Amino acid sequence: MTIEELQDIGKIEKEKQEGFKYRIHVCVAAGCLSSQSGLVKEALEKEVARRGLESWALVKGVGCLGLCTAGPMVAIEPDGLLYQGVSVSDASDILEALGGPPVNRLDCSAHLPFFARQRKIVLENCGHIDPESIEDYVAEGGYEGLYNALRTMTPAGVIEQITKSGLRGRGGAGFPTGLKWTAVSKTKSNVKFVICNADEGDPGAFMDRSVLESDPHRVLEGMAIAGLAVGANYGFVYVRAEYPLAVKRIRTAIARAERLGVLGRNIFNTTFSFDVTVRLGAGAFVCGEETALIASIEGRRGSPRPRPPFPSELGLWGYPTLINNVETFANVPPIIRKGGAWFASIGTEKSKGTKVFALAGRVNNTGLIEAPMGTTLREIVFDIGGGVTGDRKFKAILTGGPSGGCIPAQFLDMSMDYESLAQVGAIMGSGGLIVMDDSSCMVDVAKFFIEFCMSESCGKCVPCRVGTVQIYNLLKRITEGGGKPSDIELLEELCDLVKNTSLCGLGQTAPNPVLSTMRYFMDEYKAHIEDKVCPAGTCHMNPTE
Amino acid sequence: MRYPAFLQRIADRADVQPVRILTFSINGQAVSAREDETILSVARENGISIPTLCHLDGLSERGACRLCIVEIKGSPKLSPSCVTLPRQDMEVITNSDRVLDYRRKILELLFTERNHICSVCVSNGHCDLQSLTTELGMTHVHYDYLHTRHAVDASHERFSVDHNRCVLCQRCIRVCEEIEGAHTWDVMGRGYLSKVITDLNQPWGESTSCTGCGKCVQVCPTGALSEKGKSVAEMTKKRQFLPYLKLMRGDESR
Numbered sequence: 001m002t003i004e005e006l007q008d009i010g011k012i013e014k015e016k017q018e019g020f021k022y023r024i025h026v027c028v029a030a031g032c033l034s035s036q037s038g039l040v041k042e043a044l045e046k047e048v049a050r051r052g053l054e055s056w057a058l059v060k061g062v063g064c065l066g067l068c069t070a071g072p073m074v075a076i077e078p079d080g081l082l083y084q085g086v087s088v089s090d091a092s093d094i095l096e097a098l099g100g101p102p103v104n105r106l107d108c109s110a111h112l113p114f115f116a117r118q119r120k121i122v123l124e125n126c127g128h129i130d131p132e133s134i135e136d137y138v139a140e141g142g143y144e145g146l147y148n149a150l151r152t153m154t155p156a157g158v159i160e161q162i163t164k165s166g167l168r169g170r171g172g173a174g175f176p177t178g179l180k181w182t183a184v185s186k187t188k189s190n191v192k193f194v195i196c197n198a199d200e201g202d203p204g205a206f207m208d209r210s211v212l213e214s215d216p217h218r219v220l221e222g223m224a225i226a227g228l229a230v231g232a233n234y235g236f237v238y239v240r241a242e243y244p245l246a247v248k249r250i251r252t253a254i255a256r257a258e259r260l261g262v263l264g265r266n267i268f269n270t271t272f273s274f275d276v277t278v279r280l281g282a283g284a285f286v287c288g289e290e291t292a293l294i295a296s297i298e299g300r301r302g303s304p305r306p307r308p309p310f311p312s313e314l315g316l317w318g319y320p321t322l323i324n325n326v327e328t329f330a331n332v333p334p335i336i337r338k339g340g341a342w343f344a345s346i347g348t349e350k351s352k353g354t355k356v357f358a359l360a361g362r363v364n365n366t367g368l369i370e371a372p373m374g375t376t377l378r379e380i381v382f383d384i385g386g387g388v389t390g391d392r393k394f395k396a397i398l399t400g401g402p403s404g405g406c407i408p409a410q411f412l413d414m415s416m417d418y419e420s421l422a423q424v425g426a427i428m429g430s431g432g433l434i435v436m437d438d439s440s441c442m443v444d445v446a447k448f449f450i451e452f453c454m455s456e457s458c459g460k461c462v463p464c465r466v467g468t469v470q471i472y473n474l475l476k477r478i479t480e481g482g483g484k485p486s487d488i489e490l491l492e493e494l495c496d497l498v499k500n501t502s503l504c505g506l507g508q509t510a511p512n513p514v515l516s517t518m519r520y521f522m523d524e525y526k527a528h529i530e531d532k533v534c535p536a537g538t539c540h541m542n543p544t545e
Numbered sequence: 546m547r548y549p550a551f552l553q554r555i556a557d558r559a560d561v562q563p564v565r566i567l568t569f570s571i572n573g574q575a576v577s578a579r580e581d582e583t584i585l586s587v588a589r590e591n592g593i594s595i596p597t598l599c600h601l602d603g604l605s606e607r608g609a610c611r612l613c614i615v616e617i618k619g620s621p622k623l624s625p626s627c628v629t630l631p632r633q634d635m636e637v638i639t640n641s642d643r644v645l646d647y648r649r650k651i652l653e654l655l656f657t658e659r660n661h662i663c664s665v666c667v668s669n670g671h672c673d674l675q676s677l678t679t680e681l682g683m684t685h686v687h688y689d690y691l692h693t694r695h696a697v698d699a700s701h702e703r704f705s706v707d708h709n710r711c712v713l714c715q716r717c718i719r720v721c722e723e724i725e726g727a728h729t730w731d732v733m734g735r736g737y738l739s740k741v742i743t744d745l746n747q748p749w750g751e752s753t754s755c756t757g758c759g760k761c762v763q764v765c766p767t768g769a770l771s772e773k774g775k776s777v778a779e780m781t782k783k784r785q786f787l788p789y790l791k792l793m794r795g796d797e798s799r
Contacts, residue, residue: 284735301732306608306628459713459732459739460609466654469737470688490688497650500623501611 001261001268003147009260010139017139020058022098025075025127026086028061029213030206030245031367036088037072043091044074051095063214065127066115069366070108075127082115084108113383114365119346121354122330123370126214131249134256137217143262145336149225150270153336158229159185162332164340166352171197171288171325172400172429173505174351174418180322183312184230187320192232194223195316195323197293198239198246201285202401203452204360205432208326210368211356212239212246215330216253220263220276222329225336227274230322235276238293242283251278285402285456289504290323292458303458304504325430327356347373351417355428361398361435362389371416378412381435392437396520400429402449402456403509405516406442425516427509441538442521443528446514447475453510464507467498471514481541483529491518569635584626584637585613595639596648596680598655598673599714600627601764603787605723607715612648612677615639623647645681652677653686658737660692660709666768667780673766674712693737700750703773704762708740711769717741717761724790729755 017023026032026041044059065073070084074094083094083106090106097103120126129136137143149158163178184192196219200208212219223235239247254276257263265273279297286292287302294316296302315321331353335343344352351373357380360366364386371380377397381387388394396406405426407414414420418428436445454468471494474487495511495518502508518525527533532541548556565580571588578587583606588595598610608628615626618636623644631637638644655661655674663669677683695708718730718741729752733742743752762770763784771780 306625455736457736459734459736460607461611462609462651462654462712463611465713465737465739466658466691469691470654470657473689473691493650494688497647497654501614501647501651503608503611503625 003144003151006138006143006147006262009135010141013133013135013139017058017060020056022057022079023077024057024059024094025062025065025077026059027063027065027071027073027075027127028131029064029126029210030243031064031068031210032071032073033245035071037086039088040072040074040086040091043088044094047091047095053095057095057098060130061132062128063126063131064123064210064368066118066123066369067108067365067367069364073108074106076102082108112386114367114369114386117379117384118370119354119372120370121334121343121346122211122218122327122356123214123368124334125218126210126368129215131214131216132252132256134217134253134260137215141337142217142333143221143257145333146221146224146228146262147268149228149336150268150272155185155229155231158225158336161335161340162229165331165335165343166340166347166350167328167331167335167343168351168418169325170327170331170355170430172403172427174428177324177328180312180324181226181229183310184232184320184322187313189320191234191319192230193316193319193321194227194230194232194235195290195293195297195321196223196235196237196326196329197288197290197323198237198243198250198326199281199288199293200243200326200430201240201288201456202403202430202432203449204358204434205401205430206358207356207368207431209243209246210358211326211330212243212250216246216250217257218330218333219250219326220253220257222332223276224263224267224274225332226322226324226329228272230320232322233273233275235274236297236316237276237278238281238287238297239278240281240283247278247280254278284458285452286458286504286506289506292504293323294321301458303460304506306503327431348415348417350419355416355431357431357433359385359433359435361433362392362437362440363387363435364389373417374415376413376415377407380416380433381412385435388435388437390437392439394435395438395440396436396442398426398434398436398445398449398513399432400427400509400512401432401434402452403427403505403512404429404432405512406436406445406520407516408520410520425512425519427512439536439538441479441534441536442517442524443475443479443534444536444538446517447472447479449513450475450510453506457506457510461501461503461507463498464502464504464510467494467502468507468510470494471498471511475514478525478528479534479539479541481528481532481539483525485529487529488518488522488525567631567633569631569633569637571637572639578631580630582631584615584624584629584631587631588626588637588639593639594680595626596677597627598677598712598766599716601716601719601784601787603724603791604716604719604764607719610712610714611651614644614647616641616644649681649683652681652683653688655712656683656686657688657690658693659695659711661767665777666710667771667775667777668710668768668782669778671778671781672768691737695740698743698749699773700748701752701755701757701773702750703757704749704759704770705773706741706743706749706770707768709769710767711741712767713739713741714766715741716764716766717770720760720764720787724787725756725758725760727754727756727758730761 074083167177168174292304608625614623616638699705
């Protein structure tokens, strides 16, 4: 296949869709589907048929439109109208209003700061294309990056662009992607692997899930480009079984891509072959750690091993392996299409590009957002997020899930990038943001996350296995009113121990929520221990002594 | 790196050891090592003691007990010496206050986890965990005891397993898999709820893969695995055989 043939596929698809006067986009990602957007789509299709408008209006299922809290969402193109909270009974009104004034009770302005303040690279196709249609993806320039990489660039040239872009791993640690690719490409081996880590397990995070559900081909294209760059011919997508829709869509995408000849053997009639297989995780948080993930794919117990050697040297079945997160791969096609310098022009000095965040908790606009690195927390929470629910007082925001930290209100004007977050004791993590208001007890929050880590610890190394239980027990005692003044010191000591001596990232970061809440909300700990009072009123204090 | 031609011809010779030899220092003492030896084995070779629990000569390394952590100059992170390879001119410190303090606390955590009451244990006086307390100067435990309760499995005709004494070092699993080749033992569950099991969590006596060789009992550091008929302090372990078995199986890497 030549680039012209590829572009023709896209052009034909585009013309076909533009032949319709109106295109009705119904969100069919997990959030809206669970509020029955599937039925809404069916109702709209029926209504179109009933009115005999099949050649005039197209009803299309699309990926995440972002504002999950207002689902099911429906967008009307080319008018740019957006409807929220649509139910089956609204179908007739929506069709009635086509071409006229919008249905007021459903209107959700697309010019809201929620939409206007975002900048989309990873999510550029979400809400526009049908995730199950490869033609739709091609129409938006899909697989052109792969074509360019194969036909006009050398593997070293691809890596050069990635390095120049300044892209850093979106899985949490922020390791420079170009460096990782270089390391794998330098290894001498006939067999190498590329793994896409889609084992997203942080409570409250759904970025990777949405990308896989809304735009799976983007991830596949990124993986194939990576395979070309590092010299790998096999790829695995390790996705958790709790994401059935994402699994279904990525599997469909692989089948369609193979049929089109952009994946599988002799891609674009070159000698390059790249096969992708989906592997399901069985619901262990620790399998997001790369060495545990590899063990799980190999069919062994998912527990981490000490590094070095790193997977780039000794990975899957002992072969050099490149592991990147879903969002990292999703950034690759636009970088190859538009060049590393373009990507590097977005963001801050050390953190380039954009970051997808899953905004959750006590915030008005719960949903999926994408903002340039360096956007302040205030913009994210108050402009894009629409502020705290019920106009309550903002108290803290938790970034990075159970490995992250709670950032208090005094840092609201801090820029969101890897370095600034690390400075205040938090991490970027995979992008889960949980907003908390004054009704959240910070001791209770710390307890919740350490309980999560305690039960998700694999049990291999002693500090993580036993230390997290000890920390949890102390916090439980404090929130139940049985805390002793000496507990603070004991907590600090245990956190320090677990952080510095654990084997893998899970243990090394597990104390972060406790440490950060102790750093910024010590008065709450003291109130629990000394006055036996929970200032937020969340904990049921019943001192036993 | 390519050497000059006259040297490369020698370096390419098949009978010459392809492994580099390097020098570094442990606690200020200069030592030399093969590049594929661990810091732990070099230290022990030179009479420098580093405490270990999950490590056992002849078995693969786990890096899990974290007792053998050492400091490496220039790195903020602590490294488990059993899985860390030396580099030329590396400066290793095995006995800094920070490391000693962490080791003692990790040992304390182990003592809080399950029931380790020495006075009523078959391994009293012959226990690796007990010896570690003297070695590390642990006199008491200042965390709360968790003492998760587990059933005892005495269904095997010659051995019994008391999970309450288990420290999850996985020595039994490794010796069974790597030396006996039976892979009877494995781990079940997560975190503090994890537990070693025989086959698919059947009683040991009903295991179809167990050959009854007893190597797991001999390598167990505590009284978790013991021979039947032994009373308090009577269970001595015989594990001198291990390196030889490994050697006989043809694995020459140490």
